[in-house]
Amino acid sequence: MVDSEKSLIPIDNFMTRKIKSIQSNLSITEATKTMYENHIPSILVEEDEKIVGIVSHVDIAIALAIYGKKPESKIMEIMSTPVVSVKSDSSILNAIELMLSRKIHELPVINDEKIQGIISASDLMVLLSMLTEEQFHEIFRGQLSK
Numbered sequence: 001m002v003d004s005e006k007s008l009i010p011i012d013n014f015m016t017r018k019i020k021s022i023q024s025n026l027s028i029t030e031a032t033k034t035m036y037e038n039h040i041p042s043i044l045v046e047e048d049e050k051i052v053g054i055v056s057h058v059d060i061a062i063a064l065a066i067y068g069k070k071p072e073s074k075i076m077e078i079m080s081t082p083v084v085s086v087k088s089d090s091s092i093l094n095a096i097e098l099m100l101s102r103k104i105h106e107l108p109v110i111n112d113e114k115i116q117g118i119i120s121a122s123d124l125m126v127l128l129s130m131l132t133e134e135q136f137h138e139i140f141r142g143q144l145s146k
Contacts, residue, residue: 011095012088014127015109015117021046024053024076031075032060042106044115045079051108051115053079085110088117092127095119 021044022031035043035057045053055075063069063078085108086095095107099121109116 009092010088011086011090011092011109011119012116014092014123015088015119016123017117019044019108019115019118021051021115022075023047024074024079026075027072028060028063028069028075028078029071031055032057032071041120042118044083044108044118045075045081050113051083051085051110052076053081054083054106054108055079056106083108083110086119087111092124096124099124 020034020038020040022034024045024047026034031043035041042054042056042059044051045055053076055078059078059080063073064071067078069078084098084102084104086098088109088111090109099105099107105121107119109119
Protein backbone atom coordinates (compact mmCIF):
# COMPACT_ATOMS: atom_id res chain seq x y z
CA MET A 1 0.00 0.00 0.00
CA VAL A 2 1.40 3.43 -0.89
CA ASP A 3 1.37 6.52 1.33
CA SER A 4 -1.63 8.08 -0.39
CA GLU A 5 -3.69 4.92 0.12
CA LYS A 6 -2.76 4.66 3.80
CA SER A 7 -3.52 8.31 4.39
CA LEU A 8 -7.07 7.53 3.30
CA ILE A 9 -7.76 5.19 6.24
CA PRO A 10 -11.03 6.68 7.54
CA ILE A 11 -11.40 7.81 11.11
CA ASP A 12 -14.69 6.00 11.57
CA ASN A 13 -12.83 2.68 11.65
CA PHE A 14 -11.07 3.71 14.88
CA MET A 15 -13.20 6.33 16.63
CA THR A 16 -15.06 5.71 19.86
CA ARG A 17 -18.78 5.72 19.16
CA LYS A 18 -20.01 5.75 22.75
CA ILE A 19 -19.64 9.35 23.77
CA LYS A 20 -20.92 11.40 26.65
CA SER A 21 -22.11 14.96 26.61
CA ILE A 22 -23.44 17.38 29.20
CA GLN A 23 -25.46 20.56 29.13
CA SER A 24 -23.52 23.82 29.25
CA ASN A 25 -25.26 25.00 32.43
CA LEU A 26 -23.92 22.13 34.57
CA SER A 27 -21.31 22.90 37.19
CA ILE A 28 -17.66 21.99 36.99
CA THR A 29 -18.30 19.52 39.83
CA GLU A 30 -21.13 17.79 37.93
CA ALA A 31 -19.05 17.58 34.76
CA THR A 32 -16.07 16.19 36.65
CA LYS A 33 -18.25 13.59 38.34
CA THR A 34 -19.68 12.48 34.97
CA MET A 35 -16.19 12.20 33.49
CA TYR A 36 -14.91 10.26 36.51
CA GLU A 37 -17.86 7.84 36.57
CA ASN A 38 -17.49 7.14 32.85
CA HIS A 39 -13.67 6.93 32.86
CA ILE A 40 -13.33 9.57 30.15
CA PRO A 41 -10.72 12.35 29.89
CA SER A 42 -13.02 14.86 28.18
CA ILE A 43 -16.69 15.54 27.65
CA LEU A 44 -18.65 17.31 24.95
CA VAL A 45 -20.85 20.25 25.91
CA GLU A 46 -24.30 20.70 24.35
CA GLU A 47 -26.88 23.45 24.02
CA ASP A 48 -30.15 22.83 22.21
CA GLU A 49 -28.87 19.44 20.97
CA LYS A 50 -25.82 21.03 19.29
CA ILE A 51 -22.22 20.55 20.33
CA VAL A 52 -20.93 23.93 21.49
CA GLY A 53 -17.80 23.00 23.40
CA ILE A 54 -15.52 20.39 24.88
CA VAL A 55 -13.88 20.19 28.30
CA SER A 56 -11.01 17.98 29.37
CA HIS A 57 -9.81 17.05 32.83
CA VAL A 58 -6.79 19.28 32.17
CA ASP A 59 -9.10 22.25 31.39
CA ILE A 60 -10.85 21.66 34.71
CA ALA A 61 -7.60 21.42 36.69
CA ILE A 62 -6.27 24.63 35.14
CA ALA A 63 -9.55 26.49 35.70
CA LEU A 64 -9.64 25.51 39.38
CA ALA A 65 -5.95 25.72 40.27
CA ILE A 66 -4.71 28.59 38.13
CA TYR A 67 -7.71 30.75 37.27
CA GLY A 68 -9.48 30.39 40.61
CA LYS A 69 -12.78 29.11 39.25
CA LYS A 70 -15.10 27.65 41.86
CA PRO A 71 -16.38 24.06 41.59
CA GLU A 72 -19.92 25.41 41.27
CA SER A 73 -18.96 27.55 38.24
CA LYS A 74 -20.75 26.62 35.03
CA ILE A 75 -18.91 24.43 32.57
CA MET A 76 -19.69 26.96 29.81
CA GLU A 77 -17.22 29.31 31.53
CA ILE A 78 -14.27 27.00 30.91
CA MET A 79 -15.15 24.92 27.83
CA SER A 80 -13.11 25.16 24.66
CA THR A 81 -15.15 26.64 21.87
CA PRO A 82 -15.58 26.51 18.94
CA VAL A 83 -15.08 22.77 18.80
CA VAL A 84 -12.31 21.57 16.51
CA SER A 85 -13.71 18.52 14.73
CA VAL A 86 -13.44 16.31 11.68
CA LYS A 87 -15.91 14.38 9.54
CA SER A 88 -16.07 10.60 9.68
CA ASP A 89 -14.61 10.26 6.18
CA SER A 90 -11.51 12.27 7.15
CA SER A 91 -8.29 10.28 7.20
CA ILE A 92 -6.34 9.17 10.23
CA LEU A 93 -3.35 11.22 9.08
CA ASN A 94 -5.52 14.34 8.79
CA ALA A 95 -6.72 13.77 12.35
CA ILE A 96 -3.16 13.32 13.62
CA GLU A 97 -2.00 16.51 11.87
CA LEU A 98 -4.94 18.47 13.29
CA MET A 99 -4.42 17.15 16.80
CA LEU A 100 -0.71 17.94 16.68
CA SER A 101 -1.16 21.43 15.23
CA ARG A 102 -3.90 22.36 17.74
CA LYS A 103 -2.27 20.52 20.66
CA ILE A 104 -5.46 18.61 21.47
CA HIS A 105 -5.95 15.01 22.58
CA GLU A 106 -9.59 14.39 21.65
CA LEU A 107 -11.19 15.21 18.34
CA PRO A 108 -14.97 14.97 17.92
CA VAL A 109 -16.22 13.41 14.70
CA ILE A 110 -19.22 15.40 13.48
CA ASN A 111 -21.28 15.00 10.29
CA ASP A 112 -24.09 17.45 9.49
CA GLU A 113 -23.90 18.90 13.01
CA LYS A 114 -24.51 15.44 14.54
CA ILE A 115 -21.90 13.79 16.69
CA GLN A 116 -20.75 10.45 15.30
CA GLY A 117 -18.02 9.72 17.82
CA ILE A 118 -14.69 10.93 19.06
CA ILE A 119 -11.15 9.98 18.20
CA SER A 120 -8.52 10.33 20.88
CA ALA A 121 -4.78 10.16 21.08
CA SER A 122 -5.31 6.80 22.81
CA ASP A 123 -7.33 5.51 19.84
CA LEU A 124 -4.50 6.53 17.54
CA MET A 125 -1.96 4.79 19.76
CA VAL A 126 -3.96 1.56 19.40
CA LEU A 127 -3.92 1.96 15.63
CA LEU A 128 -0.20 2.69 15.55
CA SER A 129 0.54 -0.28 17.80
CA MET A 130 -0.98 -2.58 15.17
CA LEU A 131 1.51 -1.48 12.52
CA THR A 132 4.85 -3.08 11.91
CA GLU A 133 7.84 -0.77 12.12
CA GLU A 134 8.18 -0.92 8.34
CA GLN A 135 4.52 0.07 7.84
CA PHE A 136 4.88 2.90 10.34
CA HIS A 137 7.90 4.33 8.51
CA GLU A 138 6.19 3.92 5.15
CA ILE A 139 3.10 5.82 6.28
CA PHE A 140 4.90 8.69 7.95
CA ARG A 141 7.92 9.06 5.68
CA GLY A 142 6.05 11.44 3.38
CA GLN A 143 4.35 13.26 6.25
CA LEU A 144 7.58 14.03 8.08
CA SER A 145 9.29 15.45 5.00
CA LYS A 146 6.55 18.06 4.46
